[in-house]
Amino acid sequence: MEAATALGHVTMVPDHDGTTRWEALIFEFNGFYYASLGVEAARLALGLDPGTVLLDFGRTLSVGPIDIPTDPRNRMLINWAGPPATFRTVSAKDLLAGKVSDAAIRDRIVFIGTSAAGTYDLRVTPMSPVLPGVEKHATVTATILQRRFLQRPDWVELVEAAGIVLWALLPTWVLPRFRPVASLGLVA
Numbered sequence: 001m002e003a004a005t006a007l008g009h010v011t012m013v014p015d016h017d018g019t020t021r022w023e024a025l026i027f028e029f030n031g032f033y034y035a036s037l038g039v040e041a042a043r044l045a046l047g048l049d050p051g052t053v054l055l056d057f058g059r060t061l062s063v064g065p066i067d068i069p070t071d072p073r074n075r076m077l078i079n080w081a082g083p084p085a086t087f088r089t090v091s092a093k094d095l096l097a098g099k100v101s102d103a104a105i106r107d108r109i110v111f112i113g114t115s116a117a118g119t120y121d122l123r124v125t126p127m128s129p130v131l132p133g134v135e136k137h138a139t140v141t142a143t144i145l146q147r148r149f150l151q152r153p154d155w156v157e158l159v160e161a162a163g164i165v166l167w168a169l170l171p172t173w174v175l176p177r178f179r180p181v182a183s184l185g186l187v188a
Contacts, residue, residue, distance in 0.1 A: 006044055008037030012123060012133065013075075020123045022075040023140045025061045025068065037111075038140025039063060045109050045145060066144060069151050077150040078136070079143045080127045087138045089115070111138050 001007065009027045014020045027034050035043070035053055039061070043053060048064040055061050058072040068076055081087065090100050092112070113134025114121055121133040143149065175183045 006040045006050070007034060008040030009034045010037050010133070010137070012136065014124065018124050020125050020136060021078060022071070023078050023136075024074070025070060025076050026055055026074050035061075036140065037137045038144065039068075041109055041111070041137070041141040042066070042144040045141070063144060066147060068144060069149050071152065076140070076143070077152055078125075078139060079148045079150045080125060081139050081142060083128050084115075084131050084135060087135055087142075109138075109141060111141075113137070 009024075009029075011024060011027060012020050013022065013024050015022070023036055023038060025036055025039055027036075033055070039053065043050070043063050046064055046066075052064045053061070055074065057074060059070060061068045061070055061074065061076075070076055088104075090104060094100050095105075111134045113132060115132040115134070117130075122130045123133050123136060125131045125136070171187065174186060178186060
């Protein structure tokens with residue numbers, strides 16, 4: 001830890017259906033706040049000091065000049081770049097054997113990770129049921145650096161709650177006014 005240039009957490013918190021849609025930008029642990037690996041990679045790529053990462057709880061996480069919109073839990077909705085292998089991948093075996101040119105990785109952000117099923121770092125995402133976790137970190141970094149943020153407006157949750165209530169109440173008001181066959185058609 002002391003030898004590292006920076007530390008970024010790699011914790012992924014999937015939604016209730018097991019799909020990873022959000023990036024937990026900041027985690028608190030033992031009184032310290034840790035940015036995610038994707039945030040730290042973006043910060044380092046921009047050449048910024050750690051003090052340039054500022055959290056406005058429930059609104060934004062600023063990485064230097066970039067303001068990342070967050071939800072009330074300080075998460076960023078991930079703007080998935082695509083299916084697995086959207087980002088260029090290089091085999092570690094080929095890299096170590098000298099089969100990959102220096103130009104292929106020079107002046108690039110490089111994430112080292114696995115894609116083998118036995119490593120248990122495959123994630124369910126909206127793009128794929130088996131996306132390597134390392135590609136999630138690359139996606140988060142690319143989203144930040146390219147400023148391609150997705151935002152879910154606060155009012156959406158109110159519309160969803162109203163929809164749940166209205167769709168439950170609407171049939172109780174509408175169905176008694178129609179004959180059984182018409183009511184069945186309306187329900188269908």
